[in-house]
Amino acid sequence: MSEEHELDLVVTSHRQIADQVAQLVLQRPDGGELPKWTPGAHLDLIMEPGLVRQYSLCGEPTDLTRYKIAVLREPKSRGGSRYVHDHLSDGAVVHMRGPRNHFELDPSPRYLFIGGGIGVTPLVPMVAQAVADGADVRIEYGGRSRGSMAYLHELESEYPDRLTVHPQDEVGMIDLDSVLKVPQPDTLIYCCGPEALLQAVEERCSAWPDGALHLERFAPKELGDPIRTESFDVVLERTGKTVTVPPDKSVLEMLDEAGVFTVSSCQEGTCGTCEAVVLEGEVDHRDSLLSPAEQAANDVMYPCVSRAKSARLILDL
Structure with missing residues:
Protein backbone atom coordinates (compact mmCIF):
# COMPACT_ATOMS: atom_id res chain seq x y z
CA MET A 1 0.00 0.00 0.00
CA SER A 2 1.32 3.44 -0.92
CA GLU A 3 2.29 5.92 1.76
CA GLU A 4 -0.57 7.96 3.18
CA HIS A 5 -0.19 11.72 3.47
CA GLU A 6 -2.36 13.97 5.61
CA LEU A 7 -2.23 17.75 5.49
CA ASP A 8 -4.32 20.87 5.40
CA LEU A 9 -4.98 22.54 2.06
CA VAL A 10 -6.34 25.97 1.27
CA VAL A 11 -8.82 26.63 -1.54
CA THR A 12 -7.14 29.17 -3.83
CA SER A 13 -9.83 29.04 -6.53
CA HIS A 14 -13.48 27.96 -6.56
CA ARG A 15 -15.37 28.47 -9.82
CA GLN A 16 -18.23 26.93 -11.74
CA ILE A 17 -17.00 25.13 -14.87
CA ALA A 18 -20.30 23.50 -15.89
CA ASP A 19 -23.89 23.33 -14.74
CA GLN A 20 -23.76 22.33 -11.05
CA VAL A 21 -20.03 21.50 -11.31
CA ALA A 22 -17.48 23.41 -9.22
CA GLN A 23 -13.74 23.23 -9.82
CA LEU A 24 -11.49 23.72 -6.80
CA VAL A 25 -7.78 24.45 -6.84
CA LEU A 26 -6.13 23.34 -3.60
CA GLN A 27 -2.66 24.35 -2.39
CA ARG A 28 -0.57 24.07 0.74
CA PRO A 29 -0.91 27.13 3.00
CA ASP A 30 2.88 27.61 2.84
CA GLY A 31 2.94 27.22 -0.95
CA GLY A 32 5.10 24.11 -0.65
CA GLU A 33 5.18 21.03 -2.83
CA LEU A 34 2.34 18.52 -2.63
CA PRO A 35 2.65 14.71 -2.61
CA LYS A 36 3.16 13.15 -6.03
CA TRP A 37 0.26 11.52 -7.86
CA THR A 38 -0.46 9.69 -11.10
CA PRO A 39 -3.46 9.82 -13.47
CA GLY A 40 -6.46 8.06 -11.93
CA ALA A 41 -5.62 9.09 -8.36
CA HIS A 42 -8.08 10.56 -5.88
CA LEU A 43 -8.01 12.42 -2.57
CA ASP A 44 -9.97 12.01 0.61
CA LEU A 45 -11.34 15.39 1.67
CA ILE A 46 -12.13 15.46 5.40
CA MET A 47 -14.48 18.42 5.62
CA GLU A 48 -15.85 18.02 9.12
CA PRO A 49 -16.14 15.13 11.60
CA GLY A 50 -17.85 12.21 9.91
CA LEU A 51 -17.90 13.90 6.50
CA VAL A 52 -15.24 12.36 4.26
CA ARG A 53 -15.52 12.12 0.49
CA GLN A 54 -13.23 11.01 -2.36
CA TYR A 55 -12.62 13.22 -5.40
CA SER A 56 -10.50 12.46 -8.46
CA LEU A 57 -7.52 14.64 -9.25
CA CYS A 58 -7.92 16.17 -12.69
CA GLY A 59 -5.02 18.61 -13.02
CA GLU A 60 -1.43 18.15 -14.17
CA PRO A 61 0.54 15.47 -12.28
CA THR A 62 3.74 17.39 -13.05
CA ASP A 63 2.46 20.50 -11.25
CA LEU A 64 2.87 19.73 -7.56
CA THR A 65 2.12 23.28 -6.47
CA ARG A 66 -1.62 22.61 -6.72
CA TYR A 67 -4.28 19.94 -6.85
CA LYS A 68 -7.40 20.34 -8.95
CA ILE A 69 -10.74 18.59 -8.41
CA ALA A 70 -14.21 19.04 -9.91
CA VAL A 71 -17.33 18.25 -7.87
CA LEU A 72 -20.90 17.81 -9.05
CA ARG A 73 -23.59 19.12 -6.71
CA GLU A 74 -25.68 16.00 -6.27
CA PRO A 75 -29.45 16.59 -6.07
CA LYS A 76 -29.65 13.94 -3.32
CA SER A 77 -26.39 14.92 -1.65
CA ARG A 78 -25.60 13.19 1.64
CA GLY A 79 -23.65 16.29 2.59
CA GLY A 80 -20.35 16.04 0.72
CA SER A 81 -21.03 17.79 -2.57
CA ARG A 82 -23.25 20.34 -0.86
CA TYR A 83 -20.46 21.17 1.58
CA VAL A 84 -17.94 21.59 -1.25
CA HIS A 85 -20.23 23.92 -3.19
CA ASP A 86 -21.48 25.95 -0.24
CA HIS A 87 -18.53 26.08 2.17
CA LEU A 88 -15.24 25.52 0.33
CA SER A 89 -14.96 28.99 -1.18
CA ASP A 90 -11.70 30.84 -1.80
CA GLY A 91 -9.60 30.88 1.36
CA ALA A 92 -11.31 27.93 3.05
CA VAL A 93 -9.09 25.27 4.63
CA VAL A 94 -9.82 21.56 4.26
CA HIS A 95 -7.95 18.49 5.47
CA MET A 96 -6.84 15.91 2.90
CA ARG A 97 -5.62 12.33 3.00
CA GLY A 98 -3.91 10.61 0.08
CA PRO A 99 -3.42 10.74 -2.87
CA ARG A 100 -4.35 7.15 -3.58
CA ASN A 101 -4.67 5.36 -6.91
CA HIS A 102 -6.69 2.21 -7.59
CA PHE A 103 -7.42 3.26 -11.18
CA GLU A 104 -3.90 3.28 -12.60
CA LEU A 105 -3.28 3.85 -16.31
CA ASP A 106 -1.53 0.72 -17.54
CA PRO A 107 0.75 0.94 -20.60
CA SER A 108 -0.95 0.19 -23.92
CA PRO A 109 -0.61 1.14 -27.59
CA ARG A 110 -4.36 1.90 -27.76
CA TYR A 111 -6.96 3.24 -25.34
CA LEU A 112 -10.70 3.74 -25.35
CA PHE A 113 -11.88 6.19 -22.69
CA ILE A 114 -15.60 6.24 -21.84
CA GLY A 115 -16.78 8.99 -19.51
CA GLY A 116 -20.26 9.67 -18.20
CA GLY A 117 -20.97 13.04 -16.60
CA ILE A 118 -18.65 13.92 -13.72
CA GLY A 119 -16.96 10.56 -14.33
CA VAL A 120 -14.81 12.34 -16.89
CA THR A 121 -12.64 13.83 -14.13
CA PRO A 122 -10.16 10.96 -13.63
CA LEU A 123 -10.03 10.44 -17.39
CA VAL A 124 -8.79 13.97 -18.20
CA PRO A 125 -5.20 13.43 -16.94
CA MET A 126 -5.27 9.86 -18.24
CA VAL A 127 -6.02 11.04 -21.77
CA ALA A 128 -3.23 13.63 -21.56
CA GLN A 129 -0.76 10.97 -20.40
CA ALA A 130 -1.81 8.48 -23.09
CA VAL A 131 -1.51 11.07 -25.85
CA ALA A 132 1.87 12.22 -24.53
CA ASP A 133 3.02 8.59 -24.63
CA GLY A 134 2.08 8.37 -28.31
CA ALA A 135 -0.83 5.95 -27.90
CA ASP A 136 -3.83 5.71 -30.20
CA VAL A 137 -6.63 7.33 -28.14
CA ARG A 138 -10.41 7.45 -28.55
CA ILE A 139 -12.71 9.30 -26.13
CA GLU A 140 -16.46 8.76 -25.84
CA TYR A 141 -17.95 11.40 -23.53
CA GLY A 142 -21.61 11.50 -22.58
CA GLY A 143 -23.64 13.86 -20.41
CA ARG A 144 -27.12 15.29 -19.89
CA SER A 145 -26.32 18.36 -22.00
CA ARG A 146 -23.28 20.24 -23.24
CA GLY A 147 -23.68 22.74 -20.44
CA SER A 148 -23.46 19.99 -17.81
CA MET A 149 -20.26 18.41 -19.17
CA ALA A 150 -17.15 19.45 -17.26
CA TYR A 151 -13.97 20.01 -19.28
CA LEU A 152 -15.85 19.63 -22.56
CA HIS A 153 -14.32 22.77 -24.09
CA GLU A 154 -10.79 21.68 -23.12
CA LEU A 155 -11.24 18.20 -24.54
CA GLU A 156 -12.77 19.52 -27.77
CA SER A 157 -9.93 22.02 -28.18
CA GLU A 158 -7.11 19.59 -27.43
CA TYR A 159 -8.40 16.35 -28.97
CA PRO A 160 -10.88 17.27 -31.73
CA ASP A 161 -10.06 14.19 -33.83
CA ARG A 162 -10.09 11.77 -30.92
CA LEU A 163 -13.26 12.87 -29.11
CA THR A 164 -16.90 11.95 -29.74
CA VAL A 165 -19.40 13.94 -27.67
CA HIS A 166 -22.81 12.53 -26.72
CA PRO A 167 -25.04 15.19 -25.13
CA GLN A 168 -28.13 13.24 -24.20
CA ASP A 169 -30.54 16.06 -25.05
CA GLU A 170 -29.10 16.23 -28.58
CA VAL A 171 -28.08 12.72 -29.64
CA GLY A 172 -29.14 10.40 -26.84
CA MET A 173 -26.94 7.99 -24.89
CA ILE A 174 -23.55 6.69 -26.00
CA ASP A 175 -24.16 3.90 -28.52
CA LEU A 176 -22.21 1.28 -26.58
CA ASP A 177 -23.28 -1.52 -28.92
CA SER A 178 -21.48 0.25 -31.74
CA VAL A 179 -18.50 1.37 -29.66
CA LEU A 180 -17.84 -2.01 -28.00
CA LYS A 181 -19.31 -4.54 -30.43
CA VAL A 182 -16.01 -5.69 -31.89
CA PRO A 183 -13.16 -6.37 -29.44
CA GLN A 184 -10.06 -4.48 -30.48
CA PRO A 185 -6.59 -6.00 -30.07
CA ASP A 186 -4.09 -4.39 -27.69
CA THR A 187 -6.72 -1.92 -26.45
CA LEU A 188 -7.45 -0.96 -22.85
CA ILE A 189 -10.82 0.53 -21.90
CA TYR A 190 -11.06 3.02 -19.03
CA CYS A 191 -14.56 3.93 -17.94
CA CYS A 192 -15.96 6.07 -15.14
CA GLY A 193 -19.47 7.37 -14.63
CA PRO A 194 -22.84 6.45 -13.16
CA GLU A 195 -23.53 2.83 -12.24
CA ALA A 196 -25.92 2.28 -15.17
CA LEU A 197 -23.14 3.18 -17.61
CA ALA A 212 -9.04 -5.03 -21.07
CA LEU A 213 -11.69 -3.22 -19.02
CA HIS A 214 -10.85 -0.89 -16.14
CA LEU A 215 -13.66 0.74 -14.16
CA GLU A 216 -13.92 3.23 -11.33
CA ARG A 217 -17.15 3.34 -9.37
CA PHE A 218 -18.68 6.23 -7.41
CA ALA A 219 -20.93 3.89 -5.43
CA PRO A 220 -20.66 0.22 -4.43
CA LYS A 221 -22.00 -2.36 -6.82
CA GLU A 222 -24.85 -4.51 -5.60
CA LEU A 223 -23.86 -7.89 -4.16
CA GLY A 224 -25.73 -10.85 -2.81
CA ASP A 225 -25.31 -12.42 0.61
CA PRO A 226 -21.82 -13.28 1.90
CA ILE A 227 -20.51 -16.72 0.97
CA ARG A 228 -19.81 -17.62 4.59
CA THR A 229 -22.73 -17.15 6.95
CA GLU A 230 -20.85 -18.27 10.10
CA SER A 231 -18.35 -16.35 12.18
CA PHE A 232 -14.69 -16.48 11.20
CA ASP A 233 -11.36 -15.57 12.80
CA VAL A 234 -8.94 -12.90 11.65
CA VAL A 235 -5.38 -13.35 12.91
CA LEU A 236 -3.30 -10.19 13.03
CA GLU A 237 0.24 -11.26 12.18
CA ARG A 238 2.07 -8.26 13.64
CA THR A 239 0.32 -8.20 17.00
CA GLY A 240 -0.56 -11.84 17.44
CA LYS A 241 -4.17 -10.94 18.20
CA THR A 242 -7.08 -13.01 16.93
CA VAL A 243 -10.39 -11.27 16.26
CA THR A 244 -13.63 -13.18 15.76
CA VAL A 245 -15.96 -11.61 13.19
CA PRO A 246 -19.65 -12.46 13.64
CA PRO A 247 -22.10 -12.50 10.71
CA ASP A 248 -23.57 -9.10 11.61
CA LYS A 249 -20.28 -7.16 11.93
CA SER A 250 -17.59 -6.19 9.43
CA VAL A 251 -13.92 -7.06 9.81
CA LEU A 252 -13.19 -3.35 10.16
CA GLU A 253 -15.72 -2.95 12.97
CA MET A 254 -14.20 -5.83 14.89
CA LEU A 255 -10.69 -4.48 14.39
CA ASP A 256 -11.84 -1.18 15.86
CA GLU A 257 -13.48 -2.95 18.81
CA ALA A 258 -10.21 -4.80 19.43
CA GLY A 259 -8.33 -1.50 19.53
CA VAL A 260 -6.52 -2.08 16.23
CA PHE A 261 -6.47 1.25 14.44
CA THR A 262 -7.04 0.97 10.69
CA VAL A 263 -7.34 4.06 8.51
CA SER A 264 -10.66 3.98 6.68
CA SER A 265 -12.88 6.36 4.79
CA CYS A 266 -15.83 5.34 2.61
CA GLN A 267 -16.88 2.22 4.58
CA GLU A 268 -18.38 0.80 1.37
CA GLY A 269 -15.47 -0.68 -0.59
CA THR A 270 -14.98 2.07 -3.16
CA CYS A 271 -12.04 4.19 -1.94
CA GLY A 272 -9.31 1.68 -1.01
CA THR A 273 -8.21 3.47 2.16
CA CYS A 274 -8.45 0.43 4.45
CA GLU A 275 -6.52 -1.99 2.21
CA ALA A 276 -5.00 -4.89 4.15
CA VAL A 277 -2.46 -7.45 2.94
CA VAL A 278 -3.69 -11.06 3.10
CA LEU A 279 -1.09 -13.61 4.21
CA GLU A 280 -3.29 -16.69 4.48
CA GLY A 281 -6.90 -17.73 3.94
CA GLU A 282 -9.55 -17.22 1.27
CA VAL A 283 -11.28 -13.84 0.97
CA ASP A 284 -14.90 -13.23 0.00
CA HIS A 285 -14.17 -10.07 -1.98
CA ARG A 286 -17.12 -7.67 -1.72
CA ASP A 287 -15.42 -4.46 -2.80
CA SER A 288 -16.04 -2.38 -5.93
CA LEU A 289 -12.34 -1.76 -6.60
CA LEU A 290 -10.47 -4.93 -7.49
CA SER A 291 -10.76 -6.52 -10.91
CA PRO A 292 -11.68 -10.23 -11.11
CA ALA A 293 -7.98 -11.04 -11.66
CA GLU A 294 -6.95 -8.95 -8.66
CA GLN A 295 -9.57 -10.61 -6.51
CA ALA A 296 -8.40 -14.03 -7.67
CA ALA A 297 -4.84 -13.13 -6.60
CA ASN A 298 -6.21 -13.02 -3.02
CA ASP A 299 -3.30 -10.89 -1.75
CA VAL A 300 -5.22 -7.82 -0.49
CA MET A 301 -8.69 -7.16 0.90
CA TYR A 302 -10.82 -4.24 2.07
CA PRO A 303 -12.02 -5.08 5.58
CA CYS A 304 -14.81 -2.50 5.53
CA VAL A 305 -16.85 -4.82 3.27
CA SER A 306 -14.95 -7.99 2.38
CA ARG A 307 -15.20 -11.12 4.49
CA ALA A 308 -13.81 -14.66 4.61
CA LYS A 309 -14.62 -17.79 2.65
CA SER A 310 -12.38 -19.82 4.94
CA ALA A 311 -12.69 -20.23 8.71
CA ARG A 312 -9.60 -18.08 9.24
CA LEU A 313 -7.76 -15.20 7.60
CA ILE A 314 -4.26 -14.01 8.48
CA LEU A 315 -3.68 -10.32 7.75
CA ASP A 316 -0.49 -8.27 7.83
CA LEU A 317 -1.77 -6.05 10.65
Missing part, protein backbone atom coordinates in the same frame (compact mmCIF):
# COMPACT_ATOMS: atom_id res chain seq x y z
CA LEU A 198 -20.60 0.96 -15.87
CA GLN A 199 -22.94 -2.03 -15.87
CA ALA A 200 -23.77 -1.52 -19.53
CA VAL A 201 -20.07 -1.31 -20.44
CA GLU A 202 -19.28 -4.42 -18.38
CA GLU A 203 -21.99 -6.39 -20.18
CA ARG A 204 -20.73 -5.39 -23.61
CA CYS A 205 -17.10 -6.13 -22.74
CA SER A 206 -17.76 -9.78 -21.87
CA ALA A 207 -16.21 -10.83 -25.19
CA TRP A 208 -13.17 -8.57 -24.80
CA PRO A 209 -9.86 -10.03 -23.54
CA ASP A 210 -9.48 -10.45 -19.79
CA GLY A 211 -7.98 -7.34 -18.25
